Amino acid sequence: MNTIAKIKEWFPAEEVEAHCDGPCGVYDPAAARINAEAVLSMTKKILALEPPAGSDAKAWAAYLNTMARYIQIKEDQAHKAKTELLVLWTDYFKPQHLEQHPDLHDVFWKAAKLCSACKVEVNLEKAQELVDTVKKVHSMFWATKGREVTFYTAG
Amino acid sequence: MAFSKLKESSWRELLLWLSGFRKRFRVIGTSMVPLLRPGDEVLVNPRAYRQTVPQVGDIVVSRHPYRVDVRLVKRICNILEDGRCLLEGDNPSDSTDSRSFGAVAPQRILGRVTSRLPR
Numbered sequence: 001m002n003t004i005a006k007i008k009e010w011f012p013a014e015e016v017e018a019h020c021d022g023p024c025g026v027y028d029p030a031a032a033r034i035n036a037e038a039v040l041s042m043t044k045k046i047l048a049l050e051p052p053a054g055s056d057a058k059a060w061a062a063y064l065n066t067m068a069r070y071i072q073i074k075e076d077q078a079h080k081a082k083t084e085l086l087v088l089w090t091d092y093f094k095p096q097h098l099e100q101h102p103d104l105h106d107v108f109w110k111a112a113k114l115c116s117a118c119k120v121e122v123n124l125e126k127a128q129e130l131v132d133t134v135k136k137v138h139s140m141f142w143a144t145k146g147r148e149v150t151f152y153t154a155g
Numbered sequence: 156m157a158f159s160k161l162k163e164s165s166w167r168e169l170l171l172w173l174s175g176f177r178k179r180f181r182v183i184g185t186s187m188v189p190l191l192r193p194g195d196e197v198l199v200n201p202r203a204y205r206q207t208v209p210q211v212g213d214i215v216v217s218r219h220p221y222r223v224d225v226r227l228v229k230r231i232c233n234i235l236e237d238g239r240c241l242l243e244g245d246n247p248s249d250s251t252d253s254r255s256f257g258a259v260a261p262q263r264i265l266g267r268v269t270s271r272l273p274r
Contacts, residue, residue, distance in 0.1 A: 008196060013179040014181070015181050016228040017226060017227050018187040
């Protein structure tokens, strides 16, 4: 079948994908990381924001406005983080991956719970724990592809 | 689901290809291992489903439901009542398929894989 080998070489065939993660790039834990980092950043900002000393109405309006914005961003980003995590958990990860990562469900359950806790509370430890748990998801995700990808954080 | 074998291209298949009744594709990726390895080439009958309907177990080349420029090679693992097909890789841990993107309309199927060219 030497002729076939020559044909293959001289007349390359069109390609068909026996996977599509690569070209699609649909799933990536980076989105959850960015959201979780924003939650941590907003938690820090909320805790650091000083209320005005006097009773100046303008100063209080500015303070409350800034505080409300921080809170809203924290709320939104925690929810987005949860959505991103659930998509990875239910769409990307397959039963086969459980064999590789027996703690997969625990990690996702904990991560989703931390998203909720970070909405309800202004808790620096939990916000940091959320980032750390997303890092675990990141490691599991890339391990299923046999790749090691650095977990970059903005902070 | 029983994984059917895929025959190596016979002279008849090669003649059909030379006369334009088969299309040739090269496989990339590992979602159809061990049946198809990366770099394998297959012959596809684009007219396979003109007279008959797709069958569970058929290996097909299909357009990706959301990426028209991406062609997939997968196996039909189920057919819904409305005729849409569920596609799955033989090697599910390394495959993105109907488990993620849902059922595929039969019009998106470009043909049935009829044989594999000798390695």
